[in-house]
Amino acid sequence: MPREILFNAFVMNCVAHQSPGLWRHSQDYSLDYTSLQHWADLARLLERGLFDAMFIADVLGAYDVYGGSPAAALRGGVQVPVNDPMMLVPAMALVTEHLGFGVTANLSYEPPTIFARRLSTLDHLTRGRIGWNIVTGYLDSAARGVGERLAAHDDRYDRADEFMAVVLALWEESWADGAVRRDRAGGIYADAAKVRPIRHEGTHYRVDAIHLAEPSPQRTPVLFQAGSSAKGRDFAARHAECVFVSGPSARVIAPRVAAIREAAAAHGRDALKVFSLMTVVLGSTEREAQEKLAGYCELASPEGGLVLMSGWTGVDFAAMRLDEEVRHVENDAGRTAMDNITRADRDRRWTVGEVGRHVALGGIGPSSCGTPGQVADAMERWVADTGVDGFNLSYAVMPGTFADIVDQLVPELQRRDRYKRGYGEGTLREKLFGAGARRSKPS
Amino acid sequence: MPREILFNAFVMNCVAHQSPGLWRHSQDYSLDYTSLQHWADLARLLERGLFDAMFIADVLGAYDVYGGSPAAALRGGVQVPVNDPMMLVPAMALVTEHLGFGVTANLSYEPPTIFARRLSTLDHLTRGRIGWNIVTGYLDSAARGVGERLAAHDDRYDRADEFMAVVLALWEESWADGAVRRDRAGGIYADAAKVRPIRHEGTHYRVDAIHLAEPSPQRTPVLFQAGSSAKGRDFAARHAECVFVSGPSARVIAPRVAAIREAAAAHGRDALKVFSLMTVVLGSTEREAQEKLAGYCELASPEGGLVLMSGWTGVDFAAMRLDEEVRHVENDAGRTAMDNITRADRDRRWTVGEVGRHVALGGIGPSSCGTPGQVADAMERWVADTGVDGFNLSYAVMPGTFADIVDQLVPELQRRDRYKRGYGEGTLREKLFGAGARRSKPS
Numbered sequence: 001m002p003r004e005i006l007f008n009a010f011v012m013n014c015v016a017h018q019s020p021g022l023w024r025h026s027q028d029y030s031l032d033y034t035s036l037q038h039w040a041d042l043a044r045l046l047e048r049g050l051f052d053a054m055f056i057a058d059v060l061g062a063y064d065v066y067g068g069s070p071a072a073a074l075r076g077g078v079q080v081p082v083n084d085p086m087m088l089v090p091a092m093a094l095v096t097e098h099l100g101f102g103v104t105a106n107l108s109y110e111p112p113t114i115f116a117r118r119l120s121t122l123d124h125l126t127r128g129r130i131g132w133n134i135v136t137g138y139l140d141s142a143a144r145g146v147g148e149r150l151a152a153h154d155d156r157y158d159r160a161d162e163f164m165a166v167v168l169a170l171w172e173e174s175w176a177d178g179a180v181r182r183d184r185a186g187g188i189y190a191d192a193a194k195v196r197p198i199r200h201e202g203t204h205y206r207v208d209a210i211h212l213a214e215p216s217p218q219r220t221p222v223l224f225q226a227g228s229s230a231k232g233r234d235f236a237a238r239h240a241e242c243v244f245v246s247g248p249s250a251r252v253i254a255p256r257v258a259a260i261r262e263a264a265a266a267h268g269r270d271a272l273k274v275f276s277l278m279t280v281v282l283g284s285t286e287r288e289a290q291e292k293l294a295g296y297c298e299l300a301s302p303e304g305g306l307v308l309m310s311g312w313t314g315v316d317f318a319a320m321r322l323d324e325e326v327r328h329v330e331n332d333a334g335r336t337a338m339d340n341i342t343r344a345d346r347d348r349r350w351t352v353g354e355v356g357r358h359v360a361l362g363g364i365g366p367s368s369c370g371t372p373g374q375v376a377d378a379m380e381r382w383v384a385d386t387g388v389d390g391f392n393l394s395y396a397v398m399p400g401t402f403a404d405i406v407d408q409l410v411p412e413l414q415r416r417d418r419y420k421r422g423y424g425e426g427t428l429r430e431k432l433f434g435a436g437a438r439r440s441k442p443s
Numbered sequence: 444m445p446r447e448i449l450f451n452a453f454v455m456n457c458v459a460h461q462s463p464g465l466w467r468h469s470q471d472y473s474l475d476y477t478s479l480q481h482w483a484d485l486a487r488l489l490e491r492g493l494f495d496a497m498f499i500a501d502v503l504g505a506y507d508v509y510g511g512s513p514a515a516a517l518r519g520g521v522q523v524p525v526n527d528p529m530m531l532v533p534a535m536a537l538v539t540e541h542l543g544f545g546v547t548a549n550l551s552y553e554p555p556t557i558f559a560r561r562l563s564t565l566d567h568l569t570r571g572r573i574g575w576n577i578v579t580g581y582l583d584s585a586a587r588g589v590g591e592r593l594a595a596h597d598d599r600y601d602r603a604d605e606f607m608a609v610v611l612a613l614w615e616e617s618w619a620d621g622a623v624r625r626d627r628a629g630g631i632y633a634d635a636a637k638v639r640p641i642r643h644e645g646t647h648y649r650v651d652a653i654h655l656a657e658p659s660p661q662r663t664p665v666l667f668q669a670g671s672s673a674k675g676r677d678f679a680a681r682h683a684e685c686v687f688v689s690g691p692s693a694r695v696i697a698p699r700v701a702a703i704r705e706a707a708a709a710h711g712r713d714a715l716k717v718f719s720l721m722t723v724v725l726g727s728t729e730r731e732a733q734e735k736l737a738g739y740c741e742l743a744s745p746e747g748g749l750v751l752m753s754g755w756t757g758v759d760f761a762a763m764r765l766d767e768e769v770r771h772v773e774n775d776a777g778r779t780a781m782d783n784i785t786r787a788d789r790d791r792r793w794t795v796g797e798v799g800r801h802v803a804l805g806g807i808g809p810s811s812c813g814t815p816g817q818v819a820d821a822m823e824r825w826v827a828d829t830g831v832d833g834f835n836l837s838y839a840v841m842p843g844t845f846a847d848i849v850d851q852l853v854p855e856l857q858r859r860d861r862y863k864r865g866y867g868e869g870t871l872r873e874k875l876f877g878a879g880a881r882r883s884k885p886s
Contacts, residue, residue: 061652095537111553124526125478142652192515207587
């Protein structure tokens with residue numbers, strides 16, 4: 001029997017995540033991003049639709065590669081202003097019971113002890129519904145914000161490895177099982193003999209401290225990763241339990257999914273869940289869906305798309321003509337981002353303008369537009385062709401895209417037995433990987 | 444007409460804040476500290492009682508001076524485990540409208556850009572109800588957790604000054620008034636010409652970045668400070684809008700309040716609000732209150748009190764006899780903490796055991812026990828004798844102490860016209876300092 005398809009909602013604490021320009025749409029409420037009620041409503045909606053998780057992206061700098069300044073990003077509200085993603089979680093957790101919350105957090109600029117406590121706190125408060133998307137950052141503007149230049153790509157992953165060693169030790173080893181007694185009669189909160197300091201002397205971090213938080217339901221948050229470079233893939237193979245992939249065609253996704261699963265298996269880890277980026281536009285008829293899409297495309301900002309693409313690749317597209325053909329980008333990370341689009345169809349040539357228009361509606365991922373039946377067909381085909389476990393669903397309009405998915409697409413997939421009819425019990429990890437699931441370590 | 448008395452609730456995201464041992468009490472629910480509902484209920488209670496703010500303390504290390512290890516702290520749950528304070532705020536803000544939230548955050552270990560965005564995010568989400576208690580840390584265990592030794596006291600304040608310069612620039616100067624347009628028709632989110640990078644090259648920080656968050660209702664959170672050393676007092680005089688003082692008698696508090704107001708006035712700042720630590724035990728009769736207090740004292744842990752005092756002073760009280768007289772502590776910060784108690788009554792000698800018992804019920808502050816009328820009398824007298832504006836109210840039991848205050852003491856103070864009958868409009872700063880109030884800068 002084919003497996004159930006998993007759904008993440010892919011959002012960001014800002015006005016324009018992966019659909020720049022659409023905050024102007026009459027059906028879009030992204031301007032409410034500073035309202036707790038806005039996020040609480042979204043969480044309730046997603047839980048009604050049995051989404052596995054809401055996934056909150058983040059950046060720590062402005063997109064300033066395009067035109068050599070953040071002006072275009074500011075003008076279009078393109079991922080700037082951007083607020084802290086973690087602060088949304090407690091309010092959304094209060095009004096939901098099962099929805100998971102994945103938060104993107106850059107590990108490059110904070111002591112591991114303080115970061116580990118923050119994540120443990122969220123895991124406690126959500127009763128074990130926290131995931132962490134491990135990122136090392138790609139924006140030089142973020143590094144300049146903390147008085148550094150962006151570290152070379154491979155160095156970032158070396159630091160990440162060391163950071164992971166420390167936080168995993170804090171989460172898994174500082175407090176032994178059974179350390180917490182909560183013994184009212186005996187007056188003993190914790191058995192001090194079962195709590196030990198984590199000592200680490202490394203290249204980037206020195207630590208000598210007990211973890212300040214007692215063990216949370218999951219101890220370690222469910223680990224997400226999106227690395228697509230060689231180093232990133234190796235990092236994901238060793239650490240990630242869930243992996244994000246993005247690209248506009250199954251042809252570019254399929255071999256990458258296979259490679260990630262193979263690399264993880266080589267570390268003795270075979271329970272990986274892979275999510276593919278997609279934007280869905282639904283209508284009760286094909287025509288209604290197409291009209292909706294046309295309305296979105298009218299307001300989607302190609303310049304905003306190029307602002308994003310310039311940040312991802314490090315190439316200033318403002319310096320190129322819109323009808324100029326995009327060629328290979330000459331740096332590692334940039335090439336990967338660009339290949340995600342241009343390799344999709346090897347026979348096709350992409351102009352700068354086409355890239356901008358593509359990215360302006362759903363980022364690097366594909367769009368699927370049609371009736372619930374048509375979109376469900378496309379999803380089933382995509383899953384079969386790529387081997388992914390589910391989708392990381394971008395929105396065109398907030399929260400309309402998700403409301404359409406919940407009300408129209410989810411019932412269709414349920415009819416096909418490709419979507420859950422209720423949440424499983426337990427933590428986010430147990431919901432994703434089965435009762436009693438624990439973090440799968442590299443062998 | 445005498446002014447209204449202000450109320451802060453003084454809490455911490457842990458099992459035992461300033462009443463170690465009392466988590467064992469049958470009426471205490473501190474063990475629920477990892478539950479969002481627990482905190483949401485507390486916030487609703489405090490808002491019903493028209494509290495000005497909930498104030499959340501924090502430490503970044505375990506109390507391990509006592510006995511040279513964190514064992515006693517862990518055994519008694521004395522401020523360890525301790526979870527991140529900020530993560531509680533969004534959930535509590537969702538279920539309240541007026542209550543302010545003061546969060547303690549140590550500025551020593553995080554880049555100012557990332558910290559500034561986190562606070563801006565909270566100020567947005569709470570609609571301008573955020574305060575920040577600026578601390579530099581006093582626990583060497585916290586420094587060891589981030590690979591450092593605790594900086595010398597004065598050096599910590601030098602770093603704090605530089606940190607403040609950066610975050611204030613980010614909050615107040617990066618986005619000009621009117622920079623945010625949100626112009627749907629014109630497609631302009633922000634006027635890029637009105638957003639400028641903050642550039643700083645200092646001893647401890649280098650920054651070159653725009654603030655990632657657009658201006659929040661208060662821009663700068665209401666700034667709280669508790670420094671009582673010379674450097675700390677100077678820092679408070681230049682930055683703080685609210686100041687915490689603590690000591691068990693009006694005699695020790697009064698000159699300190701006067702000194703702080705004088706120092707602030709010397710910087711052209713005269714609108715300071717000063718809060719005095721106090722623990723209140725209420726009963727409908729004096730006997731009922733005394734019986735309640737006796738029940739608390741039975742469970743309060745003198746060892747827990749000494750664990751705290753050892754951390755505050757840097758003196759290991761486990762190495763002393765309980766009947767030994769406490770003499771002056773030989774380091775600056777430690778002497779200040781100890782003087783808070785021992786100077787209260789110059790003719791009295793304090794033994795180690797007495798210090799532990801005192802601190803175990805409300806920390807360094809005084810307790811006031813009696814009927815609502817008696818406690819209101821004590822508070823009015825305290826305000827008259829010390830010149831403080833209100834109280835930072837510690838709890839004996841959670842949330843019972845606050846429930847008693849809301850249901851019994853608040854109505855009594857209202858009858859005396861010493862307590863508000865409804866919240867003022869606007870942000871936390873406007874509620875505290877009047878409509879249109881802005882941050883008062885040092886001249």
